[in-house]
Amino acid sequence: MRLGALLASPLAWLVVAYVGSLAVLFVTAVWRVDAFTGEIVREFTLDNFRTLWETDVYRRITFRTVGLAAAVTITDAVLALPIAYYMARVASPRTRGILVVAILTPLWASYLVKVYAWRTILSGGGILNWALGPLGLDGPGYTTTGTWLVFTYLWLPFMILPIYAGLERIPSSLLEASSDLGSRGLGTFRRIVFPLAFPAIVAGSIFSFSLTLGDYITPQVVGNTNFIGNVVYTNVGVANNLPFAAAFATVPVLIMVVYLALAKRAGAFENL
Amino acid sequence: MSRILLRIATGATLAFIYFPLFVIALYAFNESVTQGWPISGYTTDWFGEAWRDENVRDALFLSEQCALAATAIALLLGTFAALAVARHRFFGRETISFLVILPIALPGIVTGMALNASYVRFGIDFGLLTIVIGHATFCIVVVYNNVVARLRRSSPSLEEASSDLGADSWQTFRYVTFPQLRTALLAGALLAFALSFDEVIVTTFTSGAEQTLPIWIFTNLARPQQLPIINVVAVVVILLSVIPVWIAQRLTREPTGVGGIAAAAAGARQ
Numbered sequence: 001m002r003l004g005a006l007l008a009s010p011l012a013w014l015v016v017a018y019v020g021s022l023a024v025l026f027v028t029a030v031w032r033v034d035a036f037t038g039e040i041v042r043e044f045t046l047d048n049f050r051t052l053w054e055t056d057v058y059r060r061i062t063f064r065t066v067g068l069a070a071a072v073t074i075t076d077a078v079l080a081l082p083i084a085y086y087m088a089r090v091a092s093p094r095t096r097g098i099l100v101v102a103i104l105t106p107l108w109a110s111y112l113v114k115v116y117a118w119r120t121i122l123s124g125g126g127i128l129n130w131a132l133g134p135l136g137l138d139g140p141g142y143t144t145t146g147t148w149l150v151f152t153y154l155w156l157p158f159m160i161l162p163i164y165a166g167l168e169r170i171p172s173s174l175l176e177a178s179s180d181l182g183s184r185g186l187g188t189f190r191r192i193v194f195p196l197a198f199p200a201i202v203a204g205s206i207f208s209f210s211l212t213l214g215d216y217i218t219p220q221v222v223g224n225t226n227f228i229g230n231v232v233y234t235n236v237g238v239a240n241n242l243p244f245a246a247a248f249a250t251v252p253v254l255i256m257v258v259y260l261a262l263a264k265r266a267g268a269f270e271n272l
Numbered sequence: 273m274s275r276i277l278l279r280i281a282t283g284a285t286l287a288f289i290y291f292p293l294f295v296i297a298l299y300a301f302n303e304s305v306t307q308g309w310p311i312s313g314y315t316t317d318w319f320g321e322a323w324r325d326e327n328v329r330d331a332l333f334l335s336e337q338c339a340l341a342a343t344a345i346a347l348l349l350g351t352f353a354a355l356a357v358a359r360h361r362f363f364g365r366e367t368i369s370f371l372v373i374l375p376i377a378l379p380g381i382v383t384g385m386a387l388n389a390s391y392v393r394f395g396i397d398f399g400l401l402t403i404v405i406g407h408a409t410f411c412i413v414v415v416y417n418n419v420v421a422r423l424r425r426s427s428p429s430l431e432e433a434s435s436d437l438g439a440d441s442w443q444t445f446r447y448v449t450f451p452q453l454r455t456a457l458l459a460g461a462l463l464a465f466a467l468s469f470d471e472v473i474v475t476t477f478t479s480g481a482e483q484t485l486p487i488w489i490f491t492n493l494a495r496p497q498q499l500p501i502i503n504v505v506a507v508v509v510i511l512l513s514v515i516p517v518w519i520a521q522r523l524t525r526e527p528t529g530v531g532g533i534a535a536a537a538a539g540a541r542q
Contacts (some may be wrong), residue, residue: 006352010350011368018386079285105518106290118292120299126308
């Protein structure tokens with residue numbers, strides 16, 4: 001079929017419905033809401049960004065969100081490495097296939113349902129407190145620790161799969177050479193496996209980092225603190241200040257642009 | 273020694289991944305309205321109760337409508353884009369792949385906000401249409417990825433032979449390209465359906481007063497007496513997204529690179 005005919009409709013859809021909307025979002029960010037009428041005033045102003053920069057609360061929320069995204073990403077990387085290594089280098093091809101499906105399938109199971117399941121698990125009379133009770137311990141409940149746990153859970157499969165793919169590409173000869181030269185398991189891991197797998201880990205981290213940055217539902221359902229997403233959501237709905245919400249929404253976009261640029265330098269894009 | 277440790281770690285990670293899904297499946301049969309553990313007794317009553325709930329049925333119906341419409345649009349646009357990128361060389365080809373992936377590469381809240389801002393700007397009323405526009409936009413990538421992967425594995429020489437033998441471009445598509453793409457299209461459609469059916473973040477910004485099934489769950493979370501019904505709906509939602517994905521995986525043996533993962537990213541956040 002002809003190129004023009006093929007390209008016309010998807011291009012028109014994406015440019016009009018998506019790029020156009022993004023443009024509207026960025027334009028809205030430099031408008032403001034009239035304090036008395038609540039109507040959007042379509043005049044250029046950087047007030048929203050000034051408020052973001054100068055208000056203590058918003059700065060704290062931004063740092064808190066980035067900090068949580070980083071914590072979730074690191075935890076996921078630590079949890080993902082052993083299982084990814086097992087899948088790529090130890091398991092038989094048959095087991096490997098089964099494991100890939102076993103990790104990929106729940107990744108598609110409803111995000112909201114998973115968050116809800118954790119809400120049930122973390123609740124006061126829930127299964128976690130029941131299990132920890134005899135040990136004299138308490139679960140994290142609905143706190144930032146709980147939010148961190150649930151985010152870690154949600155994005156773990158997104159971390160496992162790229163690391164698995166990255167580890168699978170390491171030639172066995174390198175590992176054999178390392179052990180021939182007298183390196184023990186841990187030495188080989190530190191000097192050979194980890195450096196070679198690093199771009200893949202960065203590739204996985206793009207998902208855990210980006211998804212945590214923009215999320216507002218998880219902190220609302222299993223947490224007790226506000227993150228960037230919560231402020232944006234409140235300003236669209238309850239506060240009805242679309243320009244300010246739009247301005248704050250550009251923050252995760254900017255952070256992701258920087259993050260993606262760094263990830264590209266680490267060679268992560270060849271591992272996606 | 274280290275192998276045993278790795279095996280234990282693998283088992284523990286899998287248990288961690290599946291644990292919440294099993295817990296919620298058990299709660300769907302919980303006799304009591306309170307969601308404590310251990311569960312005191314089991315019943316299947318809540319399934320009937322959920323089915324009789326008009327709001328749940330309406331939400332299920334709306335979710336199905338949205339998912340079907342978004343899938344149909346994504347199927348068409350995703351296939352066109354894939355054919356263009358995989359079978360032609362042109363200026364800006366990279367940009368097309370980038371454009372297709374962008375709606376799920378950016379945080380869901382950005383996509384949702386952007387659509388919301390432009391609906392408000394141009395005075396479009398919130399409803400089925402606005403939900404479908406959003407869903408279709410981020411579903412295109414799933415179809416696109418499946419079709420591109422299939423086209424890259426199949427040789428363009430078959431299509432060239434077909435046109436050398438005098439077939440017009442429609443005949444070539446109908447008798448040569450389409451049969452090769454059939455399972456990839458089906459897999460893409462199933463994934464797009466699952467993605468749309470689950471989506472919540474973008475939908476909260478584009479649905480107005482309408483309630484899809486995930487939105488229904490979200491708004492009812494704060495109502496304790498509704499929790500038994502939410503449990504049932506949760507199990508149904510898991511099954512309705514996991515079964516298509518599982519079938520799709522059987523249909524395609526293509527390695528799941530960023531396409532699968534990134535697409536799932538959308539499904540997950542949303």
